[in-house]
Structure formats: C-alpha cells, structure tokens
Amino acid sequence: MNQAILEGEIRKTPQEYGEGERRMARFTMCTIRDEETKGWHFVVVRDPHIDAVLDLQVGAHVHVEGELQSRSYNARGQRQRVVEVVVVPTRQDNGP
Numbered sequence: 001m002n003q004a005i006l007e008g009e010i011r012k013t014p015q016e017y018g019e020g021e022r023r024m025a026r027f028t029m030c031t032i033r034d035e036e037t038k039g040w041h042f043v044v045v046r047d048p049h050i051d052a053v054l055d056l057q058v059g060a061h062v063h064v065e066g067e068l069q070s071r072s073y074n075a076r077g078q079r080q081r082v083v084e085v086v087v088v089p090t091r092q093d094n095g096p
Helices: 048-056
Strands: 003-018 026-036 038-046 061-074 078-087
Touching: 003 038, 003 048, 026 048, 038 061
Parallel strands: 038 078
Antiparallel strands: 003 026, 003 061, 026 038, 061 078
16 A cells, blocks of 8 residues: 655645646645654645645645655756655545
C-alpha cells in the first residue's frame, strides 16, 4: 500500500500549473514533531480539490492524504530527484 497521511502547515503559497486534465496545484508544507524536528514535504493536488487548495494561505493548517510519487528533472545541467505527496481523489470524491 502506498499511502501518506500528513498534518501540518502550508509554508509556500499554492501555485497552479497546467491546463485541462493536466491542471494541478503544488505547495510546500511542514510537519513538526518537536521544536528541533521538522519535515518538509512537496504536495501536488489534482481535481476535484484544486480550487479549494488555491484559496489557502501560508500558515494554514492542513490534513493531506495521498500517495508518494517520485520524479526527476534537470536543473542547471544536473539531474534532480524529488518525492511528492500526490493527493488522489477518494472513492467519496468520485461518487459510488
């Protein structure tokens, strides 16, 4: 099972990318275990939750459930790898 459940605060304003079926929103969130232990997470949201996410502000407390997905890209001639929590529609979101 690939499932991530996080609670924390938005630390970077959600941004919208793409169009149509490729439309998504991305933001960075922080989970805090104690004063010294923080986890930083990249979150990707697709329909039907995009518009609600775009209304959120830095500092908003959020609960995120999704799947871990990794991707790579080239930045300044070097290959970079990132792991993201991708919020996936639940059965409840899609109807019965």
